[in-house]
Amino acid sequence: MTLLSKRLQAVYQMVDKDTRVADIGSDHAYLPVELIEEKICQFAIAGEVAPGPISRSKADVDKFGLSKQIDVRLGDGLAVIKPEDQIDTVVIAGMGGILIQNILTRATVDQLSNVKTLILQPNIGEPLVRHWLVENNFEIVDEDIVEEEHHVYEIIKANKVEQAKPLNSAQFLMGPVLMTKKTPTFIAKWQHKLNSYQKAVENMSHAKKIDQAKIDLMNQDIKYIEEIL
Template sequence: MNAHMLSTRLAQIASFVPEQARLADIGSDHAYLPVYLASNGKIDYAIAGEIAQGPLQAATSQIKKYGFTHKIIPRLADGLAAIQVEDQIDTIIIAGMGGLLTKRILTEGQSEGFLSNKERLILQPNNHEQLLRHWLATNHYQIYDEKIIEDHGKIYEIIVALPKKEIDYTLKELYFGPVLMEKKSAVFQKKWQKILQTKQKVLMNLKNAQYPPEDKIGKIKKEIIWIKEVLE
């Protein structure tokens, strides 16, 4: 399998996987990522975790098609329960899910002992990116790289984190992404220009309400100031 068979989103996620990784791809979506990585000799071993039989069968077929049944193991499980101690997983991908679901998977995986807090995390939530960054900071993960991309008209953020004892992020860094707000790519600016316009409209509507909610107005005003500062 070559890179042309991956979407822009999946190709970018794949680029963050280290050489000789032992990978757990949670919600593997036909096992495209682990098969691509195995085809290119980048990973030593992978688990393709799925929560339902249909997706599991699709992943199994893909793995067999490319001849990687010795290297990629499809496994039916909820979230990080797909990981077993003997797998010696060092890299976890959770991509293409909502931020709330991703947070639940991480939280449950940690409490149930499937997440050892030693793994590299490669996360691509479809929303609630700030929520995930807060979880990472609270659980002693450093966000050492991030990427924002546009794929088929949709904007995605990819967050790469490694364990670190001392973490010190500002609320503003967790809001925008500490790496993303430094790079200020064209896609980043496009995303936040659109959000700024939306928040300005919401603020106007709240101010014109019969009983303006002062707390909410104050929060949105603060966010608007942040966005304008970052876009300068």
């Protein structure tokens, strides 16, 4: 996996074998190239929303001689997917949670018709992504957390089901699978967040105008974190 950063390696590990993948916001098409080279997937779309990234991705795909198996397409979000592509796995990595949520919400029935698996890596706003998944009947089946260059990234894998199991507030916040794995990276992240939240509550309590509702919400998060840690 020479092309992939630690973050993208974690995404790569979640892709099932013999799938057809659309990588939305592909960034040099590194992930599709690796998936095809290692014979994990049979066909991939590298989707880009701007002409600059498109030309870079096309150059990389051509360099590896993979233009027959990787189609680099210009389009907004899942608009690059056509029903005849039979895409069953969609990857959206390296964006904010709000943007990922918007991309998925704007997707049409046709674009999602064959999709069985979503692999999402929000840079921030992970609870928003988990809410969308549950509300749209995607069951979270795996999660990972990695630190790279002083930033912690969470990767969420979800499969389409008839009825997704509900999550509680702590699971939306911290991740249902991550809470059970409790890796050192997970513990370090939430210990840091816990300290930040406690300081914020302390500061808010001494403010001239006290926002009790905000303090109560933060105290609730503190309680969840303390229980899990």
